[in-house]
Amino acid sequence: MSVRPLDPTRDARILDAVLELLAEAGYVSMTIDAVAARSGTSKATIYRRWRNKREITVAAMARYHGTQTEWTVDTGTFRGDLLAHTRRFADVLTGFDGRLAVGLVQARAADPELVDELEARFSSGARLPAEAVGRAVERGELPGPADAGLFEEVVASVMFMRWLWRLPLDEGFAEHVVDDLAMPVLRANAGRAVEE
């Protein structure tokens, strides 16, 4: 009997199975048995690599975020950049990301330490690059530097809540988010930063 050769894609298949099961059934229902069945491996194989459900979930989320490419855009105006990032987050949220997020919400009660680890390591898909704010300041569209993180805080939260309630994330809503929420928040905080 020869030793079975290392399968370089096996880890990836296992972690993809974790992601699929999180999105389909949620963290509480996901079992290592189900991961083994979905990935065509065995529980023993999985436990040789990861100690428990928390570890394999963190590894799967790291793989997921690793496959996401940094998304940037330069439309020539600050409003255009904000709209593009808002539309992009709507696409992300209505795709696999939203189902994955809902699957992970259960972990808040079931495994608080997992939530702490995910919070510390991964960001939402609504990040606004600092360069977009820098360009807006150069063009005089913002009175001074503003914390780009405010965009993610407001936009990711408001859109996730709206998506949870199954309300449309359409163009009208993207314009509302940018014109009525994100832009006022960034302008007010840019002004504040300049004054201090």
Place this chain on the structure above:
Amino acid sequence: MSVRPLDPTRDARILDAVLELLAEAGYVSMTIDAVAARSGTSKATIYRRWRNKREITVAAMARYHGTQTEWTVDTGTFRGDLLAHTRRFADVLTGFDGRLAVGLVQARAADPELVDELEARFSSGARLPAEAVGRAVERGELPGPADAGLFEEVVASVMFMRWLWRLPLDEGFAEHVVDDLAMPVLRANAGRAVEE
């Protein structure tokens, strides 16, 4: 054998059991069997009154919202009122409301029609009364009328997201929410309303 007398508290006990199970285990895990066991009734009794899990959940949420009293405050300043409503929502969220909300998030995939019905009928606990905005306009703290719903949209979303990630909803965060997010949004939209 006499007919068993009507128990006026029985419906209430059943609906309270639904709320407890939603908060403890979530919508997917909640079964009519578990509701019967928790409330000391039978499945037959429950099914005579409600047709299915969706109906009993809507009834339970109606009972829950019915027990919540309208909360108002008048601190003398708009910032004071916004802070008070923000602190109050933090209390609500870190109590039973937050666990209930997480229990219901599962329904997004499991029972979309339930989510649509809850969305149409019930609001979050972060409502800002229109009177608070009216007083701010009278005192000259806002340049004109603003949609009080913007407060709930921003504050409920941002605080729910933060609570999901187990980050502190403390006094410093309440001040950030009011000064950096809610106030700029309400001011910008009040200004806009006046201009039009």
